[in-house]
Every structure is written in C-alpha cells, then in structure tokens.
Amino acid sequence: MATVAENLERIQERMNAACSRAGRDPAAVRLVAVTKTVPTDRIREGVEAGLTLLGENYIQEARRKIEALEDLAVSWHFIGHLQSNKARVAAEYCDWVHTVDRLRLAVELDRQARKRNRVIPVLLQVNVGDEQSRSGVSPDDLPKLFEAVAALSGLSVRGLMTLPPYFENAQEVRPFFRLLRELLERLRGIAPRPGELTELSMGMSNDFEVAVEEGATLVRIGTALFGGRPAISP
Incomplete structure (x- = not known):
C-alpha cells in the first residue's frame, strides 16, 4: 500500500498541472481529505504529510474522530447529507458545512450556531444533474434559498457545492462543474x-x-489519497 504522503504528492502534482492548464494559481485550490471510514492512525499519517482540511460524511463518525484527534491542528468539514436533528452536533464539532440544501436545515444550524456564539461558514449544495437520488437545491430554486440563508446571522454563505452525475469519462462531468461556476x-x-x-x-x-x-x-x-475504504469505520 502506498503511503498517504506518496499519494498526496501525486495528487498535488495533478492539481498543479490542472491549474497550469487553466491559467490558475495553485494556491487557489485546496484539498479536503475525505476521511469517511478511514482509521484514525491513517488520518494522522495524512496530517503528518501535510493535510489540513478533513471531510466527514456521517455526523456521528465525525464526532468520534474529532474527539479522538482533537490534538491535531486541522479544519473539519462536514460534506455529507445532514439531517436537521443532527445540526446541533455539526454546530458543536464542525468548522465548515458543505451541504446546506434546504431552509429548514439552515434555520436549525443557524440556531445552534448562535447558541454557541459561532458563525459557521457554509456552502449551498446544488443538484446540478437533477437526479432524484442526489440531495441539493435545484438551480432554479438556488437564488431564493441563498437569499434566505444569507439573512441568517449564525451562518456565512461562502459558495456552492455539488455532487454531479458519475461518468467513467471525467470529461463528461465538465458541463456540470461549469454550471456550478456559472451559478456562483x-x-x-x-x-x-x-x-x-x-x-x-x-x-x-x-x-x-x-x-x-x-x-x-x-x-x-x-x-x-487513502486507498480503498475498509468495510467498517474505526
């Protein structure tokens, strides 16, 4: 198994090359390491290699890992579907939330943030592919959701997030990424x-x-980055 440091070096080389092709500054793109089901010792290995942003998909798993790795100087991003009744945990433990997709969730997350004297950076999740199996606000409804969430004092809308349709050929995903940029x-x-x-x-x-x-x-x-995921979380 390749080390996380070796994988990270290859990924950064590919990110830098993509930035070069697009005429972008590599410093403008950050890597969120998705640690879903990744054991804590391998996460530590990644942080030692230079990872600073960690992303979790399940709120209870995120809570366990954040508590177990509280000594690490990292930023925890919640990147999975978030139920409104779990907003309290997200507000307590997560630095960013990428998946605000409905006003009910935003209102509860805002309430929990204000109780903790926090302003949480959030992203609005957009369903760019209009897939029934995907969470996210529709592109047509995005402006209305944005205006409502932007008015909440406990949240700071910083941009957009998406899970586009999956294609074996990555080039086929390009129109969906371009749409998200245009929506922003x-x-x-x-x-x-x-x-x-x-x-x-x-x-x-x-x-x-x-x-x-x-x-x-x-x-x-x-x-x-981490290789194939184990069957169960630590």
Whole structure:
C-alpha cells in the first residue's frame, strides 16, 4: 500500500498541472481529505504529510474522530447529507458545512450556531444533474434559498457545492462543474456581500482535475489519497 504522503504528492502534482492548464494559481485550490471510514492512525499519517482540511460524511463518525484527534491542528468539514436533528452536533464539532440544501436545515444550524456564539461558514449544495437520488437545491430554486440563508446571522454563505452525475469519462462531468461556476457568478450579482462568495466545492478522486480546470477551490478526495475504504469505520 502506498503511503498517504506518496499519494498526496501525486495528487498535488495533478492539481498543479490542472491549474497550469487553466491559467490558475495553485494556491487557489485546496484539498479536503475525505476521511469517511478511514482509521484514525491513517488520518494522522495524512496530517503528518501535510493535510489540513478533513471531510466527514456521517455526523456521528465525525464526532468520534474529532474527539479522538482533537490534538491535531486541522479544519473539519462536514460534506455529507445532514439531517436537521443532527445540526446541533455539526454546530458543536464542525468548522465548515458543505451541504446546506434546504431552509429548514439552515434555520436549525443557524440556531445552534448562535447558541454557541459561532458563525459557521457554509456552502449551498446544488443538484446540478437533477437526479432524484442526489440531495441539493435545484438551480432554479438556488437564488431564493441563498437569499434566505444569507439573512441568517449564525451562518456565512461562502459558495456552492455539488455532487454531479458519475461518468467513467471525467470529461463528461465538465458541463456540470461549469454550471456550478456559472451559478456562483449569478449569485454574486444578488449577494449583499459578493466578495464572500469565493468557494466551489466540486471534484472527487475520479474527476478532480476537470473540476480544477472549471474553477473548483475545494476538491474532496478520499480513495486516491487513502486507498480503498475498509468495510467498517474505526
């Protein structure tokens, strides 16, 4: 098994090459290491190799790992579907939430954040492929959701996130990444603080290079970094 450091070096080389092709500054793109089901010792290995942003998909697993790894100087990003009744845990433990996709969730997350005197950076999840199996607000309903969430004092909308349809050929995902970038540009036109809308969380192990070429600022990579996931979480 390759070390996390070796995998990270290869991924960074590919990210830098994608930035070069798109004429972008590599410093504008950050890697969120997806640690779902990854054992804590391997996460520590990754942090020692240079990882600073860690992403979890399940809130209870996130809680266990954040408590177990509280000595690490990292930022924890919640990147999975979040139920409104789990917003309390997210507000307590997570630094960012990428998956705000409905007002009910936003209102509860805002309430929990304000109880803790926090302002949580969030991304609005958009269902760019109009897939029934995917969470996310529709592109047509995005402006309305954005305006409502932007008015909540405990949340700071920083951009958009998506899980596009899966294709073996990563080039086929390009139109969906491009759409998310265009949607963010449109939101800046109605945003009270457009300068805060800087983030596009898109791209995973199989398509992150295309995502970077289309403007991703946060790429969520797990398998290419840590290898195949174990059957159960630690």
